[in-house]
Amino acid sequence: MSTRSPRSRHPEGPRQATIRDVARAARVSVATVSRALNDSGPVRDDTRRRVRDAVQNLRFTPHGAARSLITSRTNTLGVLLPDLYGEFFSEIIRGIDREAQRAGYQLLLSSARNARDEIKGAFRAMYGCVDGLILMAPDVELAELFAQHRDRTPIVFINSPVESDDAYVITIDNHGGAYRMVKHLVQNGHRRIAIIRGGNRNHDAAERLRGYRDALIDSGVACDPRLELQGDFTEAAGYRAAHTVLKLDPRPTALFAANDAMAIGALSALREEGAAVPEEIAVAGFDDIPIARYVSPPLSSVHVPIARLGERAMKLLLGAMTGSANGAGRRVVLPTTLVIRTSSP
Amino acid sequence: MSTRSPRSRHPEGPRQATIRDVARAARVSVATVSRALNDSGPVRDDTRRRVRDAVQNLRFTPHGAARSLITSRTNTLGVLLPDLYGEFFSEIIRGIDREAQRAGYQLLLSSARNARDEIKGAFRAMYGCVDGLILMAPDVELAELFAQHRDRTPIVFINSPVESDDAYVITIDNHGGAYRMVKHLVQNGHRRIAIIRGGNRNHDAAERLRGYRDALIDSGVACDPRLELQGDFTEAAGYRAAHTVLKLDPRPTALFAANDAMAIGALSALREEGAAVPEEIAVAGFDDIPIARYVSPPLSSVHVPIARLGERAMKLLLGAMTGSANGAGRRVVLPTTLVIRTSSP
């Protein structure tokens, strides 16, 4: 390591001012400076003014780490998501950020795509740097892996299959939403309804599939495995699946995609093949991402209050940190609603 | 403040283990523990094993702040964006995150919507907590405001009108992209081409408008102020503007939206009004967000390597922090390319 002062990365500049420099310049003690800046004690008005001036002149910025060390609060919350692709995550983050800002917290964001090690690594890196954590791990196996850590830093799980009673979990009504959408399709005369499924080990995907099946069974329609197409929540998967659907004989009259991204991919494929939506085949999605209303034809979907989901997760976390969340409020299930636009009858 | 240990927020649990606890359990000194965990010095194999065991047993996690305080590195980079809404930002973040993870950095994310004070506040909060900063401030007035701070923590500006030579700035070729798209429309016979503009003080928006005008002038087509509609980069704005466009007499034969979100909003409005795209009116956007290819009809757009933009910004920042970026590489302009799909002839 070189001889220059550690905090200034730019050799030419003078060393970053500390609270001691400010104290010297304002001819008071460091305690007074701290009190003046944080309103944490009585300070005379002219003393306060001298301190503020010194802060201005020296361009003093408190060293976050030093403060965190003694207060043992980082003022930062972690957000760990499985991916950052698409409007769903962008909306979630937006909701989380909005609420975090309101509460005066910073956001440490990370995504851990596929690999289990990657997630553990990201988790490790965050842990110990944050006052709380919002974790979205729809992969079945991962959720329990972290559940054991909950005693240290509060964790809120979004859409994660976590069983333990004392975990903070916020989910949406996946089963109910899918169920009602499929019921709606049946009520409009559809009997052969295909589904584009989400990822295999994804909990949301599994619940939506379950809702689809239950709705069919309750309607007296037999489930047909050939109508359950594999997908992975991407537009490309929906695109491919729709091509497959068109080749089925007899051809389904409705297509339910487990999320909007796949529904939009499917719409694109159907348009290419000249299949009229909704006349020849109805299409419905899940999530109701903001763009769903703007695609052609406007997409029927199961509305999920995505940004709200983020907000509520953050609220739950803030409650958990202050200890105000009693046992009852640890599990939140947000309702989903049907939004029927023109892509379905 | 209560009497319980500061770091454990959960009263029932024992105090969070420190490096000293680990040292005691492994019967070594704290220095050895530190060396063992960071590979920062010679440690005998069995000593290392004892340390690892103790870490496991005590569930020791290093206190990030304490480490930052002495190393004066936070291992965190800040990202400050004007908004988090839509696929553009989600892609940018994705690119930034990918590169940050590769380099082993954490990401502190924040958005500062409209107000100037809000941005300053967010900036203040981050500053001093991060080793570097990526800042996107397309608002003209704000960019210079922060340029003065560059001597402390390195800052990379994305799409921001920053003049000073020694600032790190990465931009995309807004003018060229818009210019070529409009030229393309003209070459396909369009003479009355409307534009949906971006925000008034937005630099990107201004550059794209300039490219539109220059292309018209160079093509011998007169600019008509009535064809320049106000927008703000949201789908809703595009939707409204398209309705206005249809009422113009004579009606424009092409519509160039300053970003894809507005183009998609416009497509939605045109569809509602029964205006055939591209037969009656051609539509083109800007950004080429991932979903553009999946809307109906697939949207012609000016392709911007959005995720790449984030990646490159991060690379620039990493270079700035190690001081390896020499004067020449401080300004990067990413090229844009035309992607003609079926929404335009």
Next chain:
DNA sequence: AGATTGGGTGTAAACGGTTACAGCGCGGGC
């Protein structure tokens, strides 16, 4: 007048890591 308050301030001890420096033991070169 002396005791008592309380506002305003200073001193110094934390917080939990990293690391310079010193020390120890041991093997090999002279």
Next chain:
DNA sequence: GCCCGCGCTGTAACCGTTTACACCCAATCT
């Protein structure tokens, strides 16, 4: 036999902030 070097380890200083506690002084109460 002595010294040197080297691998391994321990001690303690240091990072920059917050805050408990002590202190001083003026105003008020008894």
